[in-house]
Amino acid sequence: MNRKLFVVFWFVSALFFLFLEHICTNHSHENYELMLKAAENMIQMTNIVRAHRDSLSEDDINDTGLLGSEFTLMTTTLGDLEAKRTTTNPDFAAVILHMLMKAGVKQGDSVAIGASGSFPALLIATLSACKALDANPIVICSLGASQWGANMRNFTILDIMYWLSKAGMCSMPVAVSLGGDLDTGVNFPEDLKRSLIEKIRRYNVEFINEPDLARNVSVRMKLYRTSAGKSGIAAFVNIGGA
Template sequence: MFKPAIQQTWVLVTMAVLAVVLFYSASAIQVEHVAGDYDLKIKAAERMTHAMTILKNVRMAEAVFIDDVNDPNHTGLIGRQSSFITTDEGDLDSKISVLDPNVAAMMVQLLRQAGAQSGDTIAITMTGSMPGANLAVYCAIEELKLVPIIMSSLGASQWGANDENFTWLDMEKTLLDSGIISFHSSGASIGGGSDIGRRLSPLGRDLIQQAITRNNIPELEGVDLEDAIQLRMAFFASHLPLSHYKAYINVGGGAAALGSRLTDRLIPAGLTTRMDFDQFPTDGTLVQFGQKRVPILHVLNIREFFNLFGYPYAAVPPPAIGSSELYASTRYSKTATAVALILIMGMVVGVGIKSKRMIRHHLQEHEPDSYV
């Protein structure tokens, strides 16, 4: 009985076997895809490693005890549960997570996505709550050669930079003197509730003001939250028109930055370039920069932030520099996949054409079984 090639068992089996072989061959061929700004990310992470080592050595020289449980990576930079300058409850896992040099590579990536180039000016607000995230931002800025205008609030939540004698500004000064960074905060405030130290004792507020004074940073001292926000906006505008900043970075949950906790729930972690900030019910510095269409880099809600990069949260130990998908990833070869697809399609089309010719030839011979 006549059968065209497409109906012949041996042809179908051969096609199936070849298709399976090509599929598995293409799957087995993988290539390493190097992420953008690989060298800058490595340098930023290495700079942060050096910065953390210098700060740890300072702590060790002061005989500060490292808690193996609360500081499992032995950074020496996890703060205390309580102190005179502790403003709020804090998430220990978040503090552990950002004390990781790879976070500096994340900042490089996000700033590049925001369009930042060498020489661009960026606005920064930060608190003492997450010194690891602050360090990461600083190290990324150094490698990208950006010009930062920084407003720091010294109050810190639990486990942050809440040692009265080693505040965030003291850490900053140590790194400046060591040559790790070439800039420092342009202004500072007490922080805490309403950015005026609410929930702190008079002694706590006085200790923060002493830290601001000993580090020679101008203090922005508002009378309430609204005044603190206005002072910040005037502070940033005095350096550059707000719309001319290339990006705005907020690290932590500073009251004047967010305006209210509602902002934290509305603004996603990471980079935001498109959002209708005009409809926001609050007007902290973050929202006001957003209204000027300045890209917003929001570093809070660290678990969500890490999920943007598929990066492990509160890792012990953290991945080695250069080993995660921040730097490179293994992908299927597009070339091998395309070749396999072309060969399979070519095989199917070829057998189809061959079958059509066989049927036509057989019909021309008028054999009775040609209609089977």
């Protein structure tokens, strides 16, 4: 290649590289710092949960501690493994923070969260976003979970929230149900139901055991409104089949 032509190509390439670097470093999102904080919160919460896992799922190739088993007695529905893995990315906390801010959530607002055990990583992402925003998450969870969710007796969505609350990262849920069919765990073996109910009582969380859909929703709405107080609910986040 002609030496002069080579120099021109090199010069153009260098300018292009500097241009890309300028774009990447000087055009960050207006809420970049908050989004970064949310992602950092999720990393911290994930580490807390992983430290409490006796053993990790063989399908948890990234060792997050946020995946359960393919099938257990607590498994309520089918799930997608790749979807479960994808939600463990801490960037999801930044995405949820962005969505909450677009919905108008600001510091001090209450965010109602309904979460089954199907996507524990998304619950952690939402809690992480609320913490970064200094918003108040009000969680009602159900213990049933789809495949690869928090579907093990010693790894339920309630256990996760307990571990995080003990570490000062969030509060315990205001209430919990068994989940599954009719939201009362009718498809669970009796010994499993007894074990889960005992866990709920041990954690001193209000137990929702109402098979009638209308009354079930009414109980949940009353709990959300009571917990939020006069300020009301700024946004609702549904995670899984809660």
